[in-house]
Amino acid sequence: MELTTLGLYNQAIIVFAALVLFTSFVMLAQPRIQPLIYTFAWQGLLLAVVIVLAAIVSNHPHLYISAALTVVLKVGLIPWLLYRLSIRLNMNYETETITHPSMLLLSGAGLVVFSYFIAAPIVHLSGLATRNTIAVSIAVELLGMLIMIARKTAMAQVIGFMSIENGLFFAAVVSTYGMPLIVELGVAFDVMVASILFGVFFFHLRDSFDSLDVSHLNRLSETDEAMPLPEAAEVKQP
């Protein structure tokens, strides 16, 4: 569908959708914790703008509630919780070394192409004016997954997880003008509970390993301890 045939509101939806995608890329390569949290909050805000614009265009008033929910949870509560956690854990100025940032960004661009490819059949079926943005919403989900795969600190992985949720919400809004309200409320509640659970998980992780680098979890704890000598075992025998 050509952009010039759309109204100004629909064009604005497309611009803000592109900006949501851009924030995903920023999160992918942002090594510092605090700007990462801010970028996540920005993504929530841009998503809320998309939802409000979609509500205006499609005349679906229940989307305003979704937008309000997004602002309260994804712009206010969750970034605030994560920010407080990062201060309490004394990691708000920490930077994570990202190996091969350009490779990461290029593979992200590859994911956008891939999601364009898999969204093509859905786009053909849909009759909505926002149907072009379906590919972008799938790309936001996949990029969130890439953040979880590529980043090592627990904080970045949690933000990747939340960004997947942003992508799901986005996809629901642009492909069918939103899920039923009860489902949205349930998902929002789940995400809120998840963010609290992640906080507990952070503290456990720091207590056990003295860092939030989740690659420590890959190691078996037994291999680090000194192996008991075979002679010592024999001496004990009689």
Place this chain on the structure above:
Amino acid sequence: MNSLAMSSLTIAWVMAALQTLIFIAAAPLMAGWVKRLKCHMQNRAAPAVWQPYRDLAKLMRKDMVLAENASWLFRATPYIVFGATLLAAAAVPLVVVHLPTAAIADLIVLVGFFALARFFTALAALDIGTAFGGMGASREMTVAALAEPAMLMVVFTLAMTAGTTNLSTATEAVLQAGVVLRPSFLFALFALAMVAVAECGRIPVDNPATHLELTMLHEAMILEYGGRHLALIEWAAQIKLMIYAVLIVDFFFPWGIARDFNAVSLTIGVIAGTAKVMLLAMLLVVWETVLAKIRLFRAPQFLGFAFLLALLGMLTSVVLETGS
């Protein structure tokens, strides 16, 4: 009838020559304006806006000192650089679109002109055999190798929307479309601005005002030049900055540019063009004042980000604007 067509063609060529003259004559003025604004911004006493003209005139009068082992390449380079930049300036519509010179070069050739000028500058820097020349050449080529793909990606993004790589036609296409919110243009604008900053040797990639050996890129290459040669190279650098400014204006804010040779529309074109370039120079000054020069090893990250923006522009133009 035939004589009428002939005369209109003559007028078009005269206009083209005039526009190119205005372009190269105004380039030092823009450099002076940028310098003056920057001084005001940093609470320093500012030179007059005419200062670059005085500098160029002084350099033109001065004798040249050539190194003993300088070859013909070293002597020819300033003219090649100036010539290539002049041709590039002729192809960019400043006041009016649809000039015969627009057919000289499309955007890809424009990038090629800059590459040609840079190639010869680097060769001349190596020709003398001083340490600074070699160092500057290697740094400049590093930056160029990263900036050029980003620039070409921007060009392709714009060409996909406009349906042509010809600058004049593309400007008209943007004008005709009216107000359309295009995310690809948004990304391309920022990518082009970052590439322009890197290519023109401005902060944060290079500092045009310094001759500190550890930080200079472009200045290190032209350290051995003096007199008329230096004047030509500096003038070419000023024209290049102006070309990038006008490119940004032409693509993203073309409103006001003249589309015929009517006196009224030409006046509007001159006024609008001047105002837009002046505004853009103000933005450049603010950008240069708030940012510090980055380390050379972080320049690839800066340009990698520009490339990503250009790539996103391309992707959004396919995914969001064209659709399937």
